[in-house]
Amino acid sequence: xxxxxxxxxxxxxxxxxxxxxxxxxxxxxxxxxxxxxxxxxxxxxxxxxxxxxxxxxxxxxxxxxxxxxxxxxxxxxxxxxxxxxxxxxxxxxxxxxxxxxxxxxxxxxxxxxxxxxxxxxxxxxxxxxxxxxxxxxxxxxxxxxxxxxxxxxxxxxxxxxxxxxxxxxxxxxxxxxxxxxxxxxxx
Numbered sequence: 001x002x003x004x005x006x007x008x009x010x011x012x013x014x015x016x017x018x019x020x021x022x023x024x025x026x027x028x029x030x031x032x033x034x035x036x037x038x039x040x041x042x043x044x045x046x047x048x049x050x051x052x053x054x055x056x057x058x059x060x061x062x063x064x065x066x067x068x069x070x071x072x073x074x075x076x077x078x079x080x081x082x083x084x085x086x087x088x089x090x091x092x093x094x095x096x097x098x099x100x101x102x103x104x105x106x107x108x109x110x111x112x113x114x115x116x117x118x119x120x121x122x123x124x125x126x127x128x129x130x131x132x133x134x135x136x137x138x139x140x141x142x143x144x145x146x147x148x149x150x151x152x153x154x155x156x157x158x159x160x161x162x163x164x165x166x167x168x169x170x171x172x173x174x175x176x177x178x179x180x181x182x183x184x185x186x187x
Contacts, residue, residue, distance in 0.1 A: 021045045021119045021127030028133045031107050038092055039132050040101045041117035045124045051075065052122040055093075055100040059085070061113040070115065071102050084110065107136045 022044045031037040039057075055073035070085045072078045077091035085104070092103040100119055104111065117130040 021121050021124045023117055023119055023128045023130035025117055025130035025132045027131070028135065030135045030137060033107060033109060033136050033138050035107055036103055036105045037107055037134070038101055038103050039115055039117075039134070041093070041099075041119075041130050041132070043098050043100060043119040043121070043127075045098075045119075045121040045127075047121055047124050049095055049098070050122045052120075053095060054120050056118050057089075057102055058116045058118075059113055060116070061110070067116075070104075073100065104134075107134075109136050109138075111136050 024042045024044070026040060029037060029039065041055075041057075053074075055071075057070040057072070059068045059070045061068075068083050068085070069080050071080065071089050071091070073091065073093075073095075079089060080086050088105045090103045090105070093100040100117060112135055113133070115132045115134060117132070119127065
């Protein structure tokens with residue numbers, strides 16, 4: 001019995017260590033300069049959500065300089081007290097739904113880089129770290145928007161003209177057929 005208990009204990013310990021938090025994120029997000037972007041991060045855990053659940057978001061700029069803290073959650077959200085994301089990041093998650101997302105406001109080209117999302121849910125303290133690569137692109141210029149609007153408007157106008165011509169042709173054929181039938185009836 002002792003030997004069986006030891007083997008069973010070793011197997012349970014291995015299963016306990018294998019239990020881990022899995023973090024899921026989009027691999028890449030593209031956003032327009034000056035806009036706001038939600039960075040989605042969800043998790044799954046073999047344990048129920050605990051009071052000790054913690055979430056940490058960090059940022060690695062494209063130039064590979066030092067990591068910067070972005071956001072922290074432990075029972076409640078904590079914004080960074082300093083740094084590039086001070087007053088620009090808010091909590092946008094729901095712990096009960098296993099969602100630990102954040103919202104980054106007023107994006108800038110200097111925000112290009114990789115955001116990491118790490119979740120620990122005691123006793124699941126090990127697990128994957130989610131990564132989201134953010135690319136901030138410049139706003140579309142007015143001339144490009146104008147060109148796009150003209151192209152869409154022209155295509156729509158052309159479609160309307162084609163539909164009207166088809167309807168007129170059908171009505172013209174129908175009237176011609178009706179006249180032929182009337183002429184055949186009067187003869």
